[in-house]
Each structure stands twice: as structure tokens, then as C-alpha cells.
Amino acid sequence: MANVIAAIEALADAVIANKERLTELDAVIGDADHGINMARGFEAVRGKLAAANPADIGGALKMIGMTLISTVGGASGPLYGTAFMRAAAAVQGKTTIDAETAATMLNAVIGGVKDRGKAVRGEKTMLDALEPAYEAFVEQLNQGQSLLVCLEAATAAAEQGVEYTKTIIATKGRASYLGERSIGHQDAGATSSYLMLSVLTDFARQHSQEA
Amino acid sequence: MANVIAAIEALADAVIANKERLTELDAVIGDADHGINMARGFEAVRGKLAAANPADIGGALKMIGMTLISTVGGASGPLYGTAFMRAAAAVQGKTTIDAETAATMLNAVIGGVKDRGKAVRGEKTMLDALEPAYEAFVEQLNQGQSLLVCLEAATAAAEQGVEYTKTIIATKGRASYLGERSIGHQDAGATSSYLMLSVLTDFARQHSQEA
């Protein structure tokens, strides 16, 4: 579980470090708070981490989900909160994650975001990072690749997904009010999704090197 | 009377042309409206001039005084309004002005400003232009000088009075709230007084050349 705590810390650090960048992306076609919201949430997560002492990964992710729900607000709070809650349910009782479990988790995350936000891919939301990531992950998984390779493929796909959001009109979330004026700008939520995936991938890489 | 009308027009033109400058002076140590106030007043004067058709100089000055009182507002409205009313009373029935009459008028103007504003010389107001002007005028008059020479001396003294206002603390009017911070800045009302005197002097000069 020390690794899990370390991974969460890396996640929190990265989100907080990107507070300004995420906010600036949201400023262009939203309301300039995505980074502030996410940073507030992950500050709270970091604050609870020491005392929480979760028994398994499910417990840790549930703590994150509940903390995000009660501290982030906005659209991203319920979305990421629900996402982590669903991920938690998918790994209940586990203390390590293999590639297969990770795929299940990512699938659960996407299910949570869709249930909560009623969006589909192509609407310029975090789903445009998450869904391609999942597909790339599963493709590698089906070829019998390691968790790290699967994650690397997922992250690369998420990054492309972020790029893709620049080319489309937003039809969900606050950017949708802009109509065509949203074209040319990348989605803040897709960016934070990609960011979290890439942090976890980096973490897995370091960890596999150590091992 | 055609000359009187022309003189009033020159006065109005000059005040209106100096709207910005007078306002800027008032901005530094007052509330940035002296030029706007005076211009509004003299626009109204100009508007009434055609229809007014005054029989004598007294009538013309009374029209100016009443118009300023009812259109300028602020401190300068009642002060200049009263000043012109008093000047009007001093020249009732006359259609030309000699040096002696002009001295009486200027004295009446000062009396009006003092009665209305309760200020004395040295408080950084229009009186710091008007009183030296009157003294210089009378000095020339006593030496038997022409109206033009008297006016020229008065205007020069008023200009020095304006300079002098830069060196003193305001103890009347809005600039008095500033205390020592008012030092170094010239008084807007003294400046408009000097301006009007200098316009009348210029007018007298042109007129005497023509004659």
C-alpha cells in the first residue's frame, strides 16, 4: 500500500502543479476555474491521506472520490468524484493492480463519467481523453502487454484525444454555450484526464524500473 | 451694444475653449469639473445672447449672472453668478464702459465673491487672482491711465496671482480637504478668473486698435 499512497501523492502533486495551466485553458472557453477546482480537491485529498490509512486500493480510491465530491464542486467534482468511486468499487479488496484490473477500473471510470454527465465521445469533454485511452489500453492488453505498456499506450491516446478536442465544437459543459467559437481551443477536463493518466504512467514506469 | 455682445461672445468662446484645461487643474486638487461647469454655463449664455437683446451693459451682465447661477452649479456657479449680478448693478443703464466704471465693476465682483464665499485673499481661490487684479487696475487708474492700460496691468497681476496660488495651502473650497497636499498646484477658479480678465483685455486691445 505504500506504493498506492505514493501514487496518490504523485497524482495530487501533479494536479496542484498544473492549477494555473488548467485554469487558463478553462478561461478561454469556460469560466476559469478548472485548475482551481481540481487543486482544491487534491489539496483536500493530500490532507486526508495520512489519517485515512486505507486498507486496500478500493478504500483509497473511495476516499479520493468522496473527497473530490465534497470539495471540488462545479462539473468536474461530481464527474471525477463519481469516476473514483466507480474505480474504487472495481478494485475493492485489492492491494495491487495488474493490467486487467486497471482496464476494468478505467472502464468503470468512463461509465461513471457517462452516467453522471450524460455525454458521449466527441462532445469536447474529458471523455475525449478517457475513451481513446481505454481503447488503446485494451488493445495492448489483448496483445498480452504489461501494465506499463498498456498505460503508455493509453496516455499517448489520451494526449491525442486532447489534441482532438481542439478540432471540435463543445456540445456539453460550459464551453457548449460558445458554439463554433469553441473550436481551436483544447478542453480543460480532457487535459486534466490526460494529466492524471500520464502521472500514473510515469509512476508505473519508475516503479517498474525500481523493481 | 454690438461691442458688448462681441465681448461676451469672446468671453464665452474662451471659457469653452479652456474647458479641458480648467477641468484638469480642478482634477489635481478638486473634483475635475470646473471647466465642465464653466463651459456649461457659457454655452447657455451664448445660447441666450441672441434672444436676450439687452438694452444696456447692466442688462447683459445680469443675464450672464442669472444664467450662470442657474446652469453652472458647484461653487463657481453661485460665485461667478453673484459676481456678474453685482457687476450688473454697478453699470446699470450704461452702454459703454470707461476705466472708472470698470474699477467699480471689478470691486463689485470681488464684493460678490466675498459675500457669497466668505473667503479672503490667500485661501487659494479666485480671489487670489481678482484682488491683485483690482489693486493693479486702481493703481494705473490713479495714474490716469487708459482702460486698456488698466486692464493690462490687472491681467498681469491676476496671472501672478494664479502663480501665487501654487505656493499656498487651500483653506477654502474643495482643495482645502487636501491640506498641505494642495501646495504646488494652481487653483482652477483663480485660473478662470485670470482667463476672463485676459480675454476682456485682449478685446479692449483689439477694439482700441480698431478705433
Place this chain on the structure above:
Amino acid sequence: MKKVINNPEQVVEEMLQGAVLAHPQYVKRVEGFNVLVRANSPVQGKVALVSGGGSGHEPSHAGYVGRGMLDGAVAGAVFTSPTPDQVYEAAKAVDGGKGVLLVIKNYTGDIMNFEMAAEMAEADGIKVAKVVVNDDVAVENSTWTTGRRGIAGTVFVHKIAGAKAETGAELSEVQKIAEKVVANVRSMGMALSPCIVPAAGKSSFTLAENEVEIGMGIHGEPGTHREALRSADETAEHLLNKILGDIALGADDEVAVMVNGLGGTPLMELYVVNRKVAAMLAEKNIKTAKTYIGNYMTSLEMAGFSITVLKLDSELKELLLAPADTPAMVQF
């Protein structure tokens, strides 16, 4: 960033403390939460109204807590929907047994957070109903968007549904009248200048010296387009025409009007706008039962305004004109 604050992180907390200290006759704090409720909450035997949203729209929403309007207001972070637990606490604190109406502005975040709160409250046995306000005609209501945004028209929902609740009506009736207001209220705004979210420390967009944003949202979200600043009359006409193009109003119809300042606009300018609005309505023989001019739904220090028109029938009119006693709206 030039603001009279102590700490950007503490500004909502300190504002709430300052509000309770200013208005103890009207509001009290739900301990531990960013929730203000009526000083005498819960009011027994009355449907309770809870509204809320991001902070920065003051006097919305706590300014409307009091007799004849809201029972509780939930304050999120600046321009950020409050979290479900906060809304849930508000619902618990105000429920007097007849249920709670949640007044939600149509933003993805607000809807999700309030819906989660509703589920939590319902799990406790509290009857919950919701109304979603979407009065902003700047945003086209098509299948391609999340629908119109809720802006200043929300204040009319508070006023009218609040008055209805005061009559002892049932939750379904209060919800129904709230939905009637939503069906009959339209707004549109514009901004002359941006505002600065304290935690961000800089403005979220910039406008050139002569440029304005038409159809501006109340969170600094961009509007329909930018254009050169026009006269007050032309701007008012543009906004009002968009509104009138969206709601059928004929001769002898009666309306309520709100000319709402966004926070940094002098009241003088709102009156100049109202002059044109009133003239246009009079020209169409539309009667104005009541006009509200002032800062009702703001965006921090943003300069700009919105126009809201509410089409009245006798029921809406009576409830609009009914007494209210709250920090930001008193009528009698």
C-alpha cells in the same frame, strides 16, 4: 488584483461570516457548512426553498433568504457550483416537513451537484423537488448545447415561488409555479469589462478599450460575440429584441422588468438603460407591473448589465407583488 479581501482562499468563508454578522435578524449559519438559512429555520408547515451556486453573484443567493423568498442559500467557491454535501445540509436544515424545492441554474455542474444532493436528502426521507432556471436567451437552446444558462431571471423564481410557499402550498404546487416562472422569464446580458476570480488573481479574459461582450454569462463565460461599444439605447434594444423574439408578448400583456447590474456598473447607467427598455415596451403597449433596477445577480466587479423580462398572468403578478423581507429585497 486589487480587492478588499484578506486571503483569496478565505473570501467565501469571511463573506459568509460578515453576512451573518450584518443580518442576524434574517440569517444564521449552518455550522461547518457554507450554508445560510433563515434565522427561524426550519419553518414548520411550509415548503422550503433552497437555492445556491458559485459565490461571486452577491446578493445572490444568501441575500434572498428571508420571509417570502428563500429558506436557505448554498455558497460554492467563487463561480463554482457548491458540492452535494453542502446542498444536502441546506435541505436538512430548512425542511419543515413539507419538502424542499431546489432552485438550480442550468449549468452542468450545478445540475449534477444539486441532483446528488437531492438523492442524499431523499434517502433521509425528505421530499425534494427541483426546478432548473434557463432564462438566458443569448445561448441558443438546441440539441447541440446543454441548453440555456440560468442568470438574473432566477431572482424572479425565488420571489414568486417563495411567495407561493408562504401561502402554505404543497411542494408540487410550489414547483409548478416555479416552472411557470421559468417558462415565462427571459434574460440577456452584456459585459464592458471582465472580473477577477480571487483565487485566480487575474481576469479570465480581456476586452479592448472599445470592445464589449454581448451575451456574456455571469461567470465570465464568453457570450455570443464581441463588438464595438454602442450607445446605451442601441445595446438595450439589441438585448431586448433578442428577448422579445423569444417570448410571445402582445399589446396589453403585462410584464415585470429587471435591469440588473453585474457589480461594477453605476446605477446611473442602469437607469439610462431602463429608459430605453420602458420606451420599447410602451411602444408595443406592453404594461410593466414592476421594474427592478440594481445589482441582483452579479459577477463580482464586472461592468455590464442584463435585462430580464417576465411575462405575468394574474397569479404570477400577485405573487410577485406579495411581501418579501430579505437582506436584498424588501417589499410590502
Place this chain on the structure above:
Amino acid sequence: MKKVINNPEQVVEEMLQGAVLAHPQYVKRVEGFNVLVRANSPVQGKVALVSGGGSGHEPSHAGYVGRGMLDGAVAGAVFTSPTPDQVYEAAKAVDGGKGVLLVIKNYTGDIMNFEMAAEMAEADGIKVAKVVVNDDVAVENSTWTTGRRGIAGTVFVHKIAGAKAETGAELSEVQKIAEKVVANVRSMGMALSPCIVPAAGKSSFTLAENEVEIGMGIHGEPGTHREALRSADETAEHLLNKILGDIALGADDEVAVMVNGLGGTPLMELYVVNRKVAAMLAEKNIKTAKTYIGNYMTSLEMAGFSITVLKLDSELKELLLAPADTPAMVQF
């Protein structure tokens, strides 16, 4: 200059038209003059109150015309005292036979113009009394100045003298209570940003990004000094200490408080200020009977605020809490 106006020369006229169109239940225009009076003026058998001053301080002064406050308000050009004929017309229009109290803020121009108006009205046989408000402690009251300026404390004079007049009191009694308010009210303000007089088209001063003006007047007149922006608490403490240093207030004394926005300051910030003001008063065991937070006496779009403290006795308190029904202040 970025303003929602049509023409700088017409802005006062159009504002007055917009106000009458917005509030016909409260005010009507004295034809041909920049004067708004109660819709039912003159009220017979009641002392009438007339206030006024330059425009740009909205809702002062027309916003306080209505039952329990003013009978008439005179609007000068922006930041410029109205002329005597305007004030005179107001006095004539509101006199109900018991005389007229002129509420004057202590500025050379206001005093001279209102005095000339008083002479004109008296010549018509109207009984006239005057009260001069000078609540601004930023300005030292010495023989070397024209005395303190009148700022937001003027609203308390309107409220309390207005309530007294409503009781049927005589002119001398209404004047006396107004003077009692003046003797017991103190204010001080500060500005974060300048404002732009429409006819001038540019701001009358500039402040550096981090600079504020302490003791700012309400016409953009400079204050006591400039300093770097401090925290809300420090700024509020500085202003309140100046106020408390000027009026004897002890434990168990009771006050009314106004935290007044200058026009461009978000309500959020005024509440943050009030938190500190309330804490300081509570620490001294001074009770606060009522707190007013909002834009009561503004300077166009200027950002900043003022604090006003009114020391109450039972008479002042009763009149302060008495009903009022005006566009900008409703109490019941």
C-alpha cells in the same frame, strides 16, 4: 471611457427619465427641472425633506424619495452641486404647508446653492430650515478648512429625519433630530480605483496597480494619503479607528453601521469588511442595532468603500428602525 450611456451631456436627463419610468409608484418629475418628488407630493400637514447634490452618487438622492424618507431630490450635473433654481423648485413642489428641511452635504458649492434656494423659497413664504451633514472624519475639522465633507452618513439623516417628519413633527423638531444625527454620525472611506465623469471622458486621477487612496471623497477628490493596498482587515481597522477616535463610544453603547460600496466594489468585499467592523465593535462591547451593507452613496463606478457609524439613543434608534418605502431603502 467605457460606459453604457448615449451622450455624456444627456446622462442626467436620461437617468431621471429612466428612474421615473422604473418607479412611478414612488416618484414623479417636476416638469422642466432635474427634480424628483414623491408621487403624491406635496404631502399636506407634514414637514417635507429635500436633499440633493451632484449626480453620480446613485441611489443618492432620488433613491430615497418615498414614505419615511425624502420628499424631493435634486440632481445636479455629475459631481456638481445643483443650482439654486432647481432646489427652489423642489422646495415649492413638496411643501405641504409645514415647511421644508434642506439636507445639505458640507461642500462650498452645495452650501451656497442651497442657501440661495432657501432665500428664494423664503421669499415665497415657504418655511425653510437647513441641516449640513459633515460626517467624513478623513478631513480634519479645523479653522483651516471648510470643515468636514458630507458623505454616506447623509443617508442616516434622510432616514431618521424622514421618519420624524412622518410623525407630524414641526419643522424645528425635524431639523433638531437631523442635527442630532449629524452630531452622532461619522464616516470614512477609501478608494481602489478612480471613476470617470462622463462629460470629462477620462478619470480624474490614477492609482498605481497596488496603490489606494485613503480618505477618498465621493467626487473623486483626493483623500488624506495614498498607500499600498493592505488587507481588508487592516484597511477596515484603520478607517474604523479613525471613526472611533472621533466619537465617544463605550461598552453598551448602541450604534447603526453602514458599509457602503462606492459603485464598483463587489458586495462580497463589503461583507468581508463588515466581518472586521462587527468584530471590532463586539470587542468593545458596542452593540449594533442594524447594519446596512451595499451601495448607498456611490461615486459612479469607483471601487472602494466607506464605513459609517451612527451612535444611537432610544429616539434615534426608534426612528432608524421605523418603516421606509423608497426605491433604494425599504424597511417595515
